Structure formats: structure tokens, C-alpha cells
Amino acid sequence: MRTFLTIAALPFAFAAQASEDIPDKYPASLLYDKPVEVIPGVFSAIGATAPPTYENSGHNNNLSFIITGDGVVVVNGGAAYLLAKALHDEIRALTDQPVKLVFNENGQGHAVLGNNYWTELGIPVVAHQDAADEVEERGASLLDSMKRYNRDKADSTKVQGPTETFEDEYIVDMGDFHIEARHLGPAHSPGDIVVWLPEQGLVISGDMAFHERMLPIFEDTYTADWLETWDTEFEALNATYVIPGHGHPTNMAQVRRYTKDYLEYLRGKIGELIEEGGGLAEAYYVDQSPYAHLDTFEELATKNAGRVFEQMEFE
Template identity: 25%
Template sequence: MVLGLLPAATRAEAAPATVDMPLVQAAEGVYFVQGESAMGSAANQNFISNAGFVIADGGVMVIDSLGSPALARRLIEQIRRITPLPIRYVVITHYHADHIYGLQALRDEGTRLVAHARSREYIGSETARLRLQASRDELFPWIDESTAVQEPDIWLGADGSEADTVLHIGRTEFIVRHAGPAHTPEDLIVHVPSRGVLFAGDLVFRNRIPYVGMADSRSWVVALDRILSFQPRVVVPGHGDASIDPQADLGLTRDYLNHLRTSMGEAARNLEPFDEAYARTDWGRFAKLPLFGAVNRMNAYNTYLLMEQEGK
């Protein structure tokens, strides 16, 4: 299977002051748009993450909503270039700003929003409020006073069950699995067995340094194995290009997390100051990847704190 850009005739024309958003076809009826390997900014309109959609008989499933309402409207335009079918669901893989600020545009289409109940920890929190406030300052006019964090219409796992949820659009089956806590407490993955495609959200970063933040990196490594248990032919990550060799390509995320845990874990056990531990650690394998300079030190520090807690 070969992943490829759709012909130019099927792409949305780039409007003034908007980013280019070509579609990539991952399988029959399965598409995604790929954000830049960059930090969010007004210049890139916060187009730094991926979002995908699947055309089924009777409707469309969308996975994630991009980082602004304007981007989500561009995504909807792309969908409409291929099919007039209604957008039935959008599955929110996790509540990070670059994946959720477009949700209101999809809700305006009558789409039902689906997320895991653990996302309640973020929705309405002070963290969410401050993040939105900062985004309105840093990403204006793409994020402004009209942008709001949206609650889902369907809460998965609200009863404490961790069983897979199966959604149907026509005859197409979508298996939604809670794979967190990992990158976030609420991580969801979406498997489309009939198309051989799995949408991994930010459990998988390709060709760039992952953003670790306050993630549970030990569980994140386990979650990668849960992705592979589906034996997908194609994995669409939250950031970066799709993988047609998941077993090999998921290795970068796993190896990076394990390297953080090994190096920072040793430092924490030996009560070595973080600055000294960071300076002596060999980052050579990862140092040339995009966003290394922007996020690696923060990733290492947060992992150092995590390993201190795990060691108690």
C-alpha cells in the first residue's frame, strides 16, 4: 500500500493568510491532513497536528479537529470535496489544544463529539482555562474570544468500564479503545478493521521529538504494544507522516521514551542533580530530529520528576 497526496485538482485552494492543507490518502476512503513539525504560532495558525476522516456508507467519521476553528472549517471543506455525506462523529483522541480547538466548527455541522470520561480532568480545569487564554494571546486571530473548549456528547468509560467501544456508520465498524493513561489520561485510539488503518493520536509521533509533558511514560510504552496488537497495516499518528511499517516505525517513540526513563531514572536513583544528568546524557540519536531543542530538556526534566516519584 502506498500513501500519497491526492491530485492537485482535489485539494482546497489556499486562501490568503491560510496554511496549505493537502489531503493524504491512507487507504480506501481513509484520509488525513498533516500538520507542520513546529510549535504552534499565529503564522502557522496552530496547524501542527494531524486529523483524519473515514468515509463510510451513510456518513463520515472524523478523528481529532485540529488547532483552530478556521483549520477545522478547512478540513470540512476538504471532506466536502470528496463526499456530501454527513459527518456523524468526531472522536477526540485527547484534550490537547492543537487537537481540540476546531471542535466547535464540527459541532456546528451537527457532528456528535466522542471522548473518554477521563477528559473531565482537563475540561473546565484551570489548566484548560489558562491554556486557552494564552492561545488567544499567542495565536490571535485564529484563536479568539469566540473559541471555547467543547465537552463531548458521548462519554466513553463513564461507568468505569475499559472495554472497547464499537461505533458503526452503516456497515463500517470503528473500534475505539482507551489506551491511557499514557500521553494523557484519556488517550483513545481508533481502529478501522475493514480498512486496516489505526489512528493513534499522540501515542505516536513520527520524524520529530514527542511532546512528553506530564505523561505516564511507563504506561505509554505499554500503550504502543496495544496499538500493535491490532496488527494494522497503516498507523496514522497525531504528528508526522503515516506508517506502513508500524512495527518498525513505532520504535522511535518507544526508544525515545525508554531513553528518557533509563537516563533520568538512573539520575533520580543516584540523587544526581538534573542539570548534571542532562549534560552527561548522550542525546545523539535524537538531537537532529525536529523540535529537539524546543522540547527535549522539558521532556527530560518532567521524566526526572516522574522517576523520582516512581522510585519512592
């Protein structure tokens, strides 16, 4: 049976349902949760809003797919071979249409380590060139890290980069859908893309946008650039529906509140500290209490503050 969310209910359908304390919501599958139909033809298996663990099989991001009428387009290869297979099993239960294309939203492990499942079936995998470079450079360490938590669930997983790359956009017309994979600019991690469905007003945003878990700021996450990309490119989409990289489908107001507004808030706090002559040690303790309810706050808040300080003291 297809689980379907009415379009009118979508912005509110998942309120207060995310919790990093739930280890697995779909014990019959390696997927953390069963895919839901967000709008007609567009599905997402919503991952845990927690770090990757054996219990959630590394499914802590969203694995989405579009049943176009002339084939299926998958967004994210998954964190492991067997997790990708579990997603494919769910797709096959919904449609006889073959998977024809897979996108990687970036070069992180949970987006790319399932790629070899799809390529063994002869399915092309597409990503931004920067994401491909990440897999080339860091693929072995990503695989080793996944094996440590996933143990036997890592079986058959091999490092496999995308088979096709692009720089600015990759356009697909398939069945009833016009699909635009776009690199909007620097954001959360190298090679971040969004998958935009202009006729439906829906964006699969990847890690451009967060709302139920705290966003992580990496060493190569330049928050000023992320904000510029948000303001000049992401907002311009004027999306009605957002499937974020992590957490339940929502709307622009929610992801704006917990991505753009959070980045501006944290940069503001760090800017005040720098003006007062404070240093890195004090930066870790700037007040982030308005965001303390977000999942992964305990793991990420102090790290985020330190990395923003290190960036801003040289801006």
C-alpha cells in the same frame, strides 16, 4: 482531485519530508497541508511538526476523516473554529456525505478547540471521560493560549467539551467501516484514545505514537505507564498502517523506534544517572543525540529528561 497513496507505497511514501522549518504548505487554506488519502476512504490533513504558530494556524497535529459511504467520521475537532471549518470545506470538496461524528483524540487544545464549529452543526463530539475532564478544567487557559498565537484566526472559537464520553471503547458501524475508538490505558496525556479500523489494519493512533517530531513528556505523562500500555495494548493491534498524532502516515516499525525505543532509551540514561548519584541538574544534559534529528528536539529534549528524572527518582 483526490491525492491517493497506493497501499504498497505507504510505509515509504513520506520519508524525509517532514520539516518544522516550513511555515505553511497550503496557503489557500488555514490547514497546514491539503488532506491526502492514506488508504481508500481514509484521509488525513497532516499538520506541521512544529509548535503552534500564527503561520500554521495551530494546525500542528493530524486532522483525519473517514468517508464511510454512509457519512463521514472526523478525528480531531481542530485547534480553532475557523480551522475546523477549513477541514470541513475540504471534506465537502470530496464528498456529499454529511459529517456524522467527531472524535477528540485527547483533551489538548489542537484536538478540542474546534469543537464548537461541529456542535453548532448538530454533530456529536465523542471523547474519553478524562479528556472531557481536561477540557472542563483547562479549557479557558487552552483558549487563551491559542488566542495569543492565532489572533484573528481564533475568531468564533469557544470552549466546547465533548457531547458524549466513554471509558473503554466506543464502537461505530457506519457504511463500509467498523470503527473502534479505544482507550488503551495511560499514555501521553489524559484521555488519549486510538481509532482502530481492524478490517483495514489501520490505526489513527493520536499521541500514543510519534515518529517525525520528538514526543513531549508533560507533568502528567508517566512514562512507565505509557510503555506498559504500548507493550500490552498498542502492539497487540498489530497495525499495518499508522496515522500518528503528528507527522506523516507510517508503519509500526517507525513509531516503535521513535516512541517506545525513545522512552526506553531516555529512561535508561536517567536510570544510569540516578545509580551514579546524579541529580536533576545533570539530568538535563544526558546524551539524547541519537534523536537530535527529530523536529522539536531543541524545544523538548531537556524538558523531557528533567521530567523523567523527577519521575524515576521516586519509582
